[in-house]
Amino acid sequence: MEDASINSTITINGRGAFSSVYVGGTLHAQVVALLHEFSHVVGLLPADGGSFVGQELSTQNTQIVLRHCRAQVEAAGKRKSLILHPGTGVFPRDKQ
Numbered sequence: 001m002e003d004a005s006i007n008s009t010i011t012i013n014g015r016g017a018f019s020s021v022y023v024g025g026t027l028h029a030q031v032v033a034l035l036h037e038f039s040h041v042v043g044l045l046p047a048d049g050g051s052f053v054g055q056e057l058s059t060q061n062t063q064i065v066l067r068h069c070r071a072q073v074e075a076a077g078k079r080k081s082l083i084l085h086p087g088t089g090v091f092p093r094d095k096q
Helices: 027-041 052-076
Strands: none
Touching (some): 027 052
16 A cells, blocks of 8 residues: 555455465455555555565555454454444444
């Protein structure tokens, strides 16, 4: 994502390949991609697009995301819903 800012829009290709340890198009890969791009928007990761060096930096940035968020990425596939409660910002309990 180039020139990310608070007003940026993140678009995830649901069928595309992602630069991570997960198979492209899977929920896990999409969650990693979304976290990676969102991290640019909020200033947690440096810009990483546009060149071969950018591809290397993108891979490094994805590894940073996984280092900090792998448990949440793995948990995403176990939930029936990924929608957060609007008032609390937490996942509602899944009904059995």
